[in-house]
Amino acid sequence: MGTGDWLRTLISRKKKNKERPKQARKTLGSLRRTQKLQAFTYHNSVKKQTTNTLIHVHAWSKIQAEIRARRANMVAEGRIRQKKHDNQLKLEAKLHDLEVDWNGGSETKEEIIARIQQREEAAVKRERAMAYAFSHQWRANSGMNQGPFVFELAKGNWEWSWVDKWIAAQPWETRPSTLTKVVNRVGKGAKLPSSVKHASIDGKEFAKKPSKQSDEETTNQESNTKAANSGHSRTKTT
Structure with missing residues (x-):
């Protein structure tokens, strides 16, 4: 191996050593660009997916609310119909009891x-x-x-x-028990005062209570008889 070959190999090695960092920088830049692109696309896809799911959830909730409202309206309408039917039956029963005949009279149904x-x-x-x-x-x-x-x-x-x-x-007025009380008070042989009047209801007689004047007359008569008896006894003793 000569001196020229050795120099050529040395120069080629130096060139390769200089080109390696450039190549590494290029590959690193390309990797970063691909990573950014992947992240951007993934973010957009996730965003679209979330928006689509939210739209579908809102639509489904609206549909469920409409279904519940419709069911409630159907139940309320059924109750109103049942109540009207019951009221109509009651009215017909009352009309039947009162024997109201719709035979072409002058009055209308509403007036009756x-x-x-x-x-x-x-x-x-x-x-x-x-x-x-x-x-x-x-x-x-x-x-x-x-x-x-x-x-x-x-x-x-x-x-x-x-x-x-x-x-x-x-x-x-009160029952005939008051008459028996008056008779017992005056006495069996005495006459009833004129204020005690007899009345009858359904053939049964009963007496009213004596007035205050009759009571005073009876007390006066008793006091007069007592005074006369006392005077008579005095005359006998003399």
Whole structure:
């Protein structure tokens, strides 16, 4: 091997050593560029995927909300229909009970229904008025002996007949027990005062209480008899 070959190999080696860092820099730059490109594409794909998923989730939630609202509306409509049907059946039953015949009269259906409603309101008002009057009458006569009649009325319902209501509203006096008390007080042989009047209801007689004047007259008569007896005894002793 000559001197020329040795120099050539040395020069070629130096050239190769100079070109190596350049080649390394080129490869490193290319790798960085590819990495950036991959990261950019991956970021964009993820972004698109997330946006698409969010759009689909919002759409699905809207669909579910619409389905729930529709179901609630269907349930409410069903209840309203059932209520209307029940009201119609009740109205037909009332019309059948009242024997309202739709035979071509002068009144229309709405007028007849309004008249029926007015009758019902008037009946309710009458019931309330009678209950109010009976409660006040019952409180006023609570201290008197009314017998088993009041007990039965207290146990019964407020839906009475008009005869019972009229009897309950009348201010009846007490029973004949007061007459026996007056007779026992005056005496068996004494006459009843003129203020004690007999009355009859359904063929049964009972007496009213004597007034205050009759009580005073009886007390005056008793005092006069006592005074006469005392004067007579004095005359005998003299």
